[in-house]
Amino acid sequence: MKISIIGATHAGTFATMQILKDHPDYDVTVFERNDNVSFLSCGIALWVGDHIADPNKMFYSSPKELEKIGAHMKMQHEVLAIDPDAKQLKVKDLNGGKEFVQDYDKLIITTGSLPVVPPIKGIDNPKVYLCKDYGDAQVLREKFAGIEKAVIIGAGYIGAELSEQATIAGKEVTLIDAFPRVLYKNFDKEISDRIEQEYRDHGTKLALGQKVQSFEDAGNQVIVKTDKGEYEADIAVWCAGFKPNTKLAEGKLEMLPNKAIRTNEYMQTSNPDIYAAGDATNVHYNPTGKADYIPLATNAIHQGILIGQNIDKPTVKYMGTQATSAVELFGTCMAASGLTVEGAEARGLTVDAVTTEENYRPEFMLTTTPVVSRLVWNPTTHRILGGAVYSKHDVSQSANVLSLAIQNRMTIEELAGVDMLFQPNFDQPLNWLNKVAMAAVDKANQVK
Structure with a gap:
């Protein structure tokens, strides 16, 4: 079988x-417009902050490794057009x-x-940078080494991490976002308020609920103007969201309103001989049961x-996702899975939520520290739809437990009774997830 992969x-x-593992005899050709593959962009902020031992290890594969297993790698080749009827691609060697x-x-x-990248006045200013791929990472690492002031636009994971690393490195940082909170789409106010205080305590200026209107040149600096103020810095970094790169498929495959390619549970598009995956396509979001x-x-x-x-042939069905994620900012672990309250409301769902706080292990230990836990559920079925944890202790794996609970359609009563270990080095007789689920059950029973 002759297979072409774009990207x-x-x-x-x-x-x-x-x-090639399952079908080593298949003829697989990969077209990639860049000169590298599989860059872990989630490590950009860590590299800028000098926490990466070897940047080459930020690639978990290479053209040579893929060629070794039988792939024909066409690096720096751009696919210009797709003809699904003729089953042909038009390709350019760059x-x-x-x-x-x-x-x-x-x-x-x-x-x-x-x-x-919206058509904002001055966004093409040479002092305004993007933060997406390996080329961006190389430029930002070089630039951050020689600046004193930076404005970061976008307080999602990438902007939040980049701002934290720049702040720790002693830069004067302003973090701007149109949403009213840092990590607005990832955490409810009960948790994001706490990390915002960490930013302020470390000297980061937060300019939230502000929309950037222009970038203006000021000699050696750039002025970022919003609808509520202006901020001068040596550089500005635009980290405000992503969109599917699917222009090749427009008018040829079914898409979501945002141009993400629609796929079925076997990753087939509306054309069964064309598959799509990753940021170019939709996911099945288990908390809602819908494409997202x-x-x-x-x-x-x-x-x-x-x-x-x-x-x-169609064999293994897609299990869907809970969008489970985690981040460490200023030595604090924040992890989440599924819906926030605001995320649920934006999708037309009615939910309830509860937040608890307690030490992660017994007070008789020489040290302990609080864990903030949050749970979101359907008030009618009591099915768990989301959750988050926050602590100076590493509680990141709790998000994986929450992910399993959501995927398996568990109720708050079931999570409250799940058997979890107890050992004073690690946790309390009842784990913090048991406790927050118990609090959810108490709240749900009060509503009856």
């Missing part, structure tokens, strides 16, 4: 590896400029995402593997 992203790389046609039996679209757009590396990897398992 050596997380999804494209894992699709390639899985196909080095020599030569164009040619590639036939395929099955096509895989893993073109990833693009930064959302959630660009995360974990989603891309799982979907890429699924394509490999289903490339010959």
Whole structure:
């Protein structure tokens, strides 16, 4: 079978590896417009902050490694057009400029995402940078070494981490976001308020609930103007969201309103011989049971593997996602899975929630520290729809427990009774997730 893959992203790389693992005789060609594959962009802020031992290890594969298992790697080749009827691609070699046609039996679209860059006045200023790929990472690492002041636009995970690392490095940092809180889409106010205080305590200026209107040149600096103020810095970094990179498929495949390619449970598009995965496509979001757009590396990897398992025939169904994630900011662990209250309301769902706080292990230990736990559930069925944890202790794996609870459609009563270990080094006789579930049950019973 002759297979073409557009994009050596997380999804494209894992699709390639899985196909050749299961079908080593298949003819697999990968087209990638860049000169590298599988860059872990989640490590950009850590690299800028000098926490990466070897930047080469931020790539979990390479063209040579994929060639070793049998892939034909066409690096710095851009696919210009798709003809689904003829099963052909129009391709351009970006080095020599030569164009040619590639036939395929099955096509895989893993073109990833693009930064959302609105037509704001001055956004093309040379002191305004993006934070998406390896090229951006190289530039930012070099620039941050020689600056004193930075403005970061976008308080999602990437902007939040970059702001934290710049602040720790002694830079004067302003973090701007149109939403009223840091990590607005990831955590409810009960948790995000706490991390915002960490930013303020460490000297970061928060400019939240503000929309950037222009970038103006000021000699050696750039002025970022919002609807509520202006901020001068040596550089500005735009980290305000991503969109599917799917122009090639427009008018040829079914899409969500945001242009993400719609796929079924086997990762097939509306054309059964064309598959899609990663940031270019939708996910099945288990908390709502509906298609959604959630660009995360974990989603891309799982979907890429699924394509490999289903490339010959539909075999393994997509289990969906809870959008489970975690971040460490100023020595504090924040982890979440599923819906926040505001995320539920934005999707038209009615939910209830509760927050608890207690030490992660007994007070008779020489040291302990509080854990804030939050749980979101359906008030009618009591099914768990989301949750989050926050602590100076590493509670990140609690998000994985919450993810299992959501995926398995557990109720708050069931999570309250789950058997979890007790050992004074690690936790209390009742784990903090048991406790927050118990608090949820108490609150639900009061409503009756």
